[in-house]
Amino acid sequence: MSQKRTLHAFFAPAAKKARLNEDTSNGPRHSDHRHYPCPILDVPQSMSKAIASLPARTGKVIKNQPHLDLLYFEPYIPSDLAKDLFAFLRSELPFYRVEYKINRGGIQTDVRTPRYTTVFGIDETARFAEDGSVVDAKSGEPVQDRRYDRYPPRPIPGCLDELRRSTETATGCTFNFCLVNYYASGADSISFHSDDERFLGPEPAIASFSLGGKRDFVLKPKPVPKGPDPDLSPVAKTLKFPLASGHMILMRGPTQSNWLHSVPKRGGRNPEDGGRINITFRKATSKDGTENYYNYNVGTGPVYRWDRASRQMRVSSSP
Ligand SMILES: O=C(O)CCC(=O)C(=O)O
Numbered sequence: 371m372s373q374k375r376t377l378h379a380f381f382a383p384a385a386k387k388a389r390l391n392e393d394t395s396n397g398p399r400h401s402d403h404r405h406y407p408c409p410i411l412d413v414p415q416s417m418s419k420a421i422a423s424l425p426a427r428t429g430k431v432i433k434n435q436p437h438l439d440l441l442y443f444e445p446y447i448p449s450d451l452a453k454d455l456f457a458f459l460r461s462e463l464p465f466y467r468v469e470y471k472i473n474r475g476g477i478q479t480d481v482r483t484p485r486y487t488t489v490f491g492i493d494e495t496a497r498f499a500e501d502g503s504v505v506d507a508k509s510g511e512p513v514q515d516r517r518y519d520r521y522p523p524r525p526i527p528g529c530l531d532e533l534r535r536s537t538e539t540a541t542g543c544t545f546n547f548c549l550v551n552y553y554a555s556g557a558d559s560i561s562f563h564s565d566d567e568r569f570l571g572p573e574p575a576i577a578s579f580s581l582g583g584k585r586d587f588v589l590k591p592k593p594v595p596k597g598p599d600p601d602l603s604p605v606a607k608t609l610k611f612p613l614a615s616g617h618m619i620l621m622r623g624p625t626q627s628n629w630l631h632s633v634p635k636r637g638g639r640n641p642e643d644g645g646r647i648n649i650t651f652r653k654a655t656s657k658d659g660t661e662n663y664y665n666y667n668v669g670t671g672p673v674y675r676w677d678r679a680s681r682q683m684r685v686s687s688s689p
């Protein structure tokens with residue numbers, strides 16, 4: 371991205387943004403920030419209204435396994451809105467295919483993330499000022515920290531922030547990060563893991579939305595339980611949720627410290643392989659969280675955007 375566009379986008383007057391806005395009477399049509407690779411359209415007013423009235427159903431508490439605590443909305447977003455939101459986000463968001471190196475027993479291994487990812491947000495020690503700069507959450511003073519330098523944080527764009535606000539009201543939790551995965555086909559996946567990094571604090575709550583194609587979300591107990599009554603854990607089962615478009619699962623309480631979750635690859639040709647978006651809202655408590663999330667979900671590779679003509683992700687700009 372050229373310096374010219376960056377500066378232009380950063381200082382673009384509000385009136386200019388408003389002029390772009392044909393289908394809404396107030397508020398900008400785009401969300402923009404100097405660290406976005408491109409401006410991100412806000413949802414049209416009709417969608418915005420519909421998002422404000424969510425969830426479509428109340429959540430069902432699932433606590434029938436040791437150290438598991440889920441709140442399952444079936445659905446949170448009704449299917450017509452989920453379909454529109456899926457198409458909107460796939461067209462609008464910048465995605466990445468992150469590659470990184472890990473050290474396993476002294477051997478360097480290259481890892482290619484088997485899905486498209488993107489992330490927005492900043493941990494609770496900081497916030498974005500009106501002008502888009504990062505300031506200390508308490509003092510409002512500008513923040514200089516090496517953990518923000520390599521991958522500068524980006525504010526959650528309007529189109530995802532409306533869903534974040536709805537999710538906070540529905541769950542009583544607060545969130546400052548939004549991670550998005552795009553599984554282009556059954557070959558894309560996420561392997562068994564838990565989201566229990568220190569920067570999420572103890573017993574983190576993670577709200578996880580599904581849009582688009584149906585995929586199995588699989589949970590299994592961790593091999594070595596950390597809970598107060600470990601004797602119960604070996605009898606815990608593997609659980610499979612075939613998540614459909616609009617469903618939301620809130621994982622909370624002891625879930626992350628005791629269970630692993632995954633979205634396994636699907637073999638063969640599946641009619642549901644038309645792509646799936648997963649959105650997770652989380653709360654990071656320290657700057658390490660911000661550094662980690664941008665490192666693994668944005669990285670240093672090219673930006674991919676959805677190409678309507680060829681109906682696939684295409685490299686839209688290189689770093
Ligand atoms: O795609 C999903 O449903 C799960 C995503 C996930 O576990 C993650 O991003 O940490």
Ligand SMILES: [Fe+2]
Nearest residue numbers: 563564565631
């Ligand atoms: Fe996860």
